[in-house]
Amino acid sequence: MKYPALELHMSIRKSGLALLGLLISMPVFAEGGIDAKINEAIEPFADAVASFVFASFPLAGVPFPFVLVWLIAGATIFTFYFRFINLRAFRHGFQLVRGDYSDPTAAGEVTHFQALATALSGTVGLGNIAGVAVAVSLGGPGATFWMILAGLLGMSSKFVECTLGVKYRNEYTDGTVSGGPMYYLSKGLAERSDKLKSLGKVLAVLFAIFCIGGSFGGGNMFQANQSFKQVVAVTGGDVSWLADKGWLFGLVIAALVGLVIIGGIQGIARVTSKIVPFMAVVYVTTGLFIILSNFSEVPAAFAAIVNGAFSPEGVAGGMVGVLFQGFKRAAFSNEAGVGSAAIAHSAVRTNRPVTEGFVALYEPFVDTVVVCTITALVIIITGTLDPGVDPSQGVALTSSAFESSISWFPWILTLAVVLFAFSTMISWSYYGLKAWTYLFGESMITDIVYKVMFLFFVVVGSSMELGSVIDFSDAMIFAMAFPNMLGIYFLLPVVKKELNEYWADYKAGRLQKFGGAANRT
Amino acid sequence: MTQVLLVGTDCSDCSHRAVDYAAKWAKFANLHLYIVHIIQWSPFTFNTPQENEERHMRREAELERAHSEILDPIVADLRSKGVDAEGVVRHGHPAETLSALANELDATNIIIGRKGESLIKTKLFGSVASTLVQISDHPVTVIP
Numbered sequence: 205m206k207y208p209a210l211e212l213h214m215s216i217r218k219s220g221l222a223l224l225g226l227l228i229s230m231p232v233f234a235e236g237g238i239d240a241k242i243n244e245a246i247e248p249f250a251d252a253v254a255s256f257v258f259a260s261f262p263l264a265g266v267p268f269p270f271v272l273v274w275l276i277a278g279a280t281i282f283t284f285y286f287r288f289i290n291l292r293a294f295r296h297g298f299q300l301v302r303g304d305y306s307d308p309t310a311a312g313e314v315t316h317f318q319a320l321a322t323a324l325s326g327t328v329g330l331g332n333i334a335g336v337a338v339a340v341s342l343g344g345p346g347a348t349f350w351m352i353l354a355g356l357l358g359m360s361s362k363f364v365e366c367t368l369g370v371k372y373r374n375e376y377t378d379g380t381v382s383g384g385p386m387y388y389l390s391k392g393l394a395e396r397s398d399k400l401k402s403l404g405k406v407l408a409v410l411f412a413i414f415c416i417g418g419s420f421g422g423g424n425m426f427q428a429n430q431s432f433k434q435v436v437a438v439t440g441g442d443v444s445w446l447a448d449k450g451w452l453f454g455l456v457i458a459a460l461v462g463l464v465i466i467g468g469i470q471g472i473a474r475v476t477s478k479i480v481p482f483m484a485v486v487y488v489t490t491g492l493f494i495i496l497s498n499f500s501e502v503p504a505a506f507a508a509i510v511n512g513a514f515s516p517e518g519v520a521g522g523m524v525g526v527l528f529q530g531f532k533r534a535a536f537s538n539e540a541g542v543g544s545a546a547i548a549h550s551a552v553r554t555n556r557p558v559t560e561g562f563v564a565l566y567e568p569f570v571d572t573v574v575v576c577t578i579t580a581l582v583i584i585i586t587g588t589l590d591p592g593v594d595p596s597q598g599v600a601l602t603s604s605a606f607e608s609s610i611s612w613f614p615w616i617l618t619l620a621v622v623l624f625a626f627s628t629m630i631s632w633s634y635y636g637l638k639a640w641t642y643l644f645g646e647s648m649i650t651d652i653v654y655k656v657m658f659l660f661f662v663v664v665g666s667s668m669e670l671g672s673v674i675d676f677s678d679a680m681i682f683a684m685a686f687p688n689m690l691g692i693y694f695l696l697p698v699v700k701k702e703l704n705e706y707w708a709d710y711k712a713g714r715l716q717k718f719g720g721a722a723n724r725t
Numbered sequence: 726m727t728q729v730l731l732v733g734t735d736c737s738d739c740s741h742r743a744v745d746y747a748a749k750w751a752k753f754a755n756l757h758l759y760i761v762h763i764i765q766w767s768p769f770t771f772n773t774p775q776e777n778e779e780r781h782m783r784r785e786a787e788l789e790r791a792h793s794e795i796l797d798p799i800v801a802d803l804r805s806k807g808v809d810a811e812g813v814v815r816h817g818h819p820a821e822t823l824s825a826l827a828n829e830l831d832a833t834n835i836i837i838g839r840k841g842e843s844l845i846k847t848k849l850f851g852s853v854a855s856t857l858v859q860i861s862d863h864p865v866t867v868i869p
Contacts, residue, residue, distance in 0.1 A: 303768050308825055312784040312816030314777045315768040322774050379782030464773070477771040551777035634774040 250676035257679040263528075266521030271682045272531050275541045278689045279357035282364050285696060286703060290359035290565055296710065297562035304717055305559070313553035316563040323366075323548035323564070325480050326423075326631030327571050329624040330430050331537030333487075333617070334598030336579040341589045341601060343529025344519045345505065346512025348580040350530025355572025358540030359565045364692055367561030367699050368392060369546030370554065383550020384635070385411045385543035385684075386642040389691040396694055407687035408642070411543060414683040415639035416654075418544070421677015423632025424658060425665025427625035428457055432666040434599045438618040454666035457626065458659040465633050466655050473630055480627045483620040484575070490616075491578035494609045498585045505584045535682075537576055538568040542681060543688035547635045558702040582606065633658050729757045729830050733823050733837040733853070734795065743838035743868040744799060748808045756833060758810045760799050761826060762791050766816035788814050820856035827863040836866045 260267035283290055299305065300316045339347040365385070372391045373383025386408045393404025432453045436444045446453060463469040495502060512519075512526060519525045539545060545567055552560045579602060583589050588605035599621060606613040633655070640654040709715050732747040734740040744760065751758040764787055772780070796812030803810040815822050827835050839854045854867045 306768065308815070308817070308822070308829075311768070311822070312764065312766050312780075312787065314772075314780045317769050318772050318777060321771045322777055325771065326774075379785055380778050381781065382778070465775075473773040473775070477773055481771055548774050548777070551774065551780065553781060630773055 250679075253683070254675040254679040257683045264521055264524040266524045266528055268524070268528055269532075271685060272528070272535060274689060275361070275535050275682075275685055276354060276357065276531055278541055278685075278692070279354070279361045282360035282692075282696075283357055286360060286363065286700070289363050289561075289703070290356055293363070293562045293565060294569075297565045300559050300563050301566065305715055306718060307716070308718060310553060314551050316552055316554070316560065319549050319552035319560060320563050320566055321481065322477075322551070322631070323545045323567055324570060325477060325627045326548055326635070327537065327539055327545065327567060327628075328480075328484055328575060329628040330427060330599065330621065331533065332571060332575045332579060333602050333621060333624070334430060335533040335536050336576045337583055337589075337598040337601035337605070339529040339533035340580050340583050342519075343526040344512045344516045344589070345508040345580070345584045346510075346514070346516045346519075346523075346526040347530040347533070348509045348577060348584070349513035350527045351534045351576055351580070352530075352573055354531045354534035355538060355568045355576065358534065358538050358568040358572065361540040361689075362538075362545060362564040362567050363561040364696070364699050365541070365543055365546040365688070366549040366564035367558045367702060368692065368695055369550040370552060370557035370560045371698070371702065373550040381551055382638060382641075384547035384638055384642075385688045385691070386415075386639060387550075388546070388695065389687065392695045392698065393691060396698075400694060404691065407691045410687040411684055411691075412639035412642045414680050414687070415544070416636050416643075417680030418542075418677065418684055419632040419636025419639070420658065420661045420680075422681040423544075423635065424629055424661050425677055427628050427632075428454055428662050428665035430599055431457075431622045431625035434603070434618050434621045437600055437603070438614050450667035451663060454663035457629075457666065458662040460626065461629055461633065461662055462655075462659050464630060465637075465658070466652070476623060476627050476630070480623050483616075483623050486616065487620055488575060488578055490606065490610065490613060491582050494606065495578070495581050495585060497609070501585050502581070505581055508584060509580075534568075534572050534576070536678075538571045539681070540568050541689050542684045544632075544635050544681075544684065547638050548631065556702075556706055558699070558706045561699070561703075582609075629662065728754075728833045729759055731759045731761055731823065731827050731830065731832040731835045733761050733763065733819070733835070733857075734799065735762065735819075735838075740838040743836050744803075746866075746868050747836040748803050748806065748810070750834075750836075751810070752806070752808050756809070758803065758808055759813050759826075759830065759832070760796055760803075760810055761813045761815065761823060762795050763819040763822045764788075764791060764814065764816045765819065767818065784816070787816075819853045820860060823853075823857055824861045824863075827861060832863050834864045834866055835861060836868060839867050839869050 257271055258269045260269040262268070301320060303315060303317065306315060336351070339351060343350075368388040369383045369385070372388035373381050374387055375381050389408040389411060390404045393400040393407070432446075432450050435453065436447050439446055441447070460472060464473045513530075514523055516522060516526045521528065535541070545564065549560050549564055552563075554560060583602065583605045586605045586608045588601060588608060599617075603614045603617050606617060636658065637651070637654050641650060644650040730747055730751050732740075732743050734744055747758055750756070791814040792812060796814065800810045800812045813826065815826060817825075823835060823837070826832075835857065837854050837857060840852065854865075858865050858867065
């Protein structure tokens, strides 16, 4: 038996290592005012895209981007259409993650837990640390309320996306799988009717293009940029030896990412994938420790969150302004409706696609309802919110909130930020690659072209101040939500059918349960 | 119902002794003998998307290799000696999976080798044999 993907990997590894050498010459391009030139060249285009995606209409004096309405409205519609699936499947989702329904003879395949953990490592990251600080500073404590609400609604969006992702994935003869919005948009809509076939194709291509853009931007440059800033901040700020060596930081990160994605050195990825959950636990535990050690202030903090949500003081735009901040950061953080997670979730081994939908409920829950709320509480309780914060300084704000309780924590936080950024890059390089190969086909050449471009943007992201490119990359990630959610509306009946059949089996006890620790293998 | 014996093997010396012992027993009592190899695996690990994508392919390869390199030679050898043997490969925690498999097949006995590692090492990392003795619902024979 031959394994083409494996052989492909070996040959990529050889040529890839040679290409890593190319990266060494990158600082030459990165320095010497090239950043300004790139900025100039790309600015009109980037601004046009950004202003289109973030086109807003005034709501109670606050410019409210249409894409946010699109995401939240969709999440709300899905929640009602599936009769609060986010709440009623919560317990069953946990049973699935725990492996109660996993057939022991299928042991060794990708489990629900593994698919969820992989997807989570792509979403838990800077959004939870930096984004929340900005939301709470600009929108007051009340922003937390709307963030949690958006997280709960977002669970329904993830449910739909991930069910579809598994249902319409491609399974290749060599045993590998590929899934995601590209596939459910094209295959799913074609299945609905002939008329929708071409629409599905258009949406899939649009999604893939935006996904590639997002993978270079929000999933890469933004991560590199923000983690570099935090490293500089913790090593002494402007006087840090690293302060003007963004390119060096970028090179190191690019080399590490390159070793994983081109070199096929899975060891690094494996180490990271073990440290990242550990760092997340450290972060959450420390947050809880700070909250509990100020326990007397917790009721007041919750009161501030609830009161601030409906009648905030001193927030631009009043309640709408707070709501905007909360919704925006939740959407940034959990990416529900964006479609990215469906790519990661598709790898699970199950013959009931809807089960992965239930499991995916936990993604926005853990990301937004748990981790973001902890960050928000720490910031509120320690009183570090700063209404005049520069939105690019979110990490610094969270860092000082933790520092006010535990003086050495910024060092841990820096490590967490860099690792989160690294794992997010690995995840997004995969999402982008899937979109890229969807457009250009799977071959060694297309593969390597994408990966080298990806590494190039790591260096670019950490060595340059590219305001408009960063805006552009955020815009690309959110643009993914347009084709994705539009297509999903057409596919809702498909998900409903899957859900109803499964739920009837579940309620009637027709699903085989393999409970008990001994069988849980 | 045919009675079955289960023997755990991990291609080390001690498991060869366990296989020999089980084979004698199976032949003597005319029992069906399962030669089991467990590939260490946990459902709760953190993987990269790439690893997940290739997981099914790699699992197939692991199963094939376990059969061709470990079990098939043993089974062929035992059959030539007149033992009714069969090879089984599973992924999972060795002791838990052996125990679950014994329940599934309603095994008469589980036979397993013992590595005889130092006490400290066993305290730290546990041992398949002692864990199996603790959790199994079926009699366990440990071959030194």
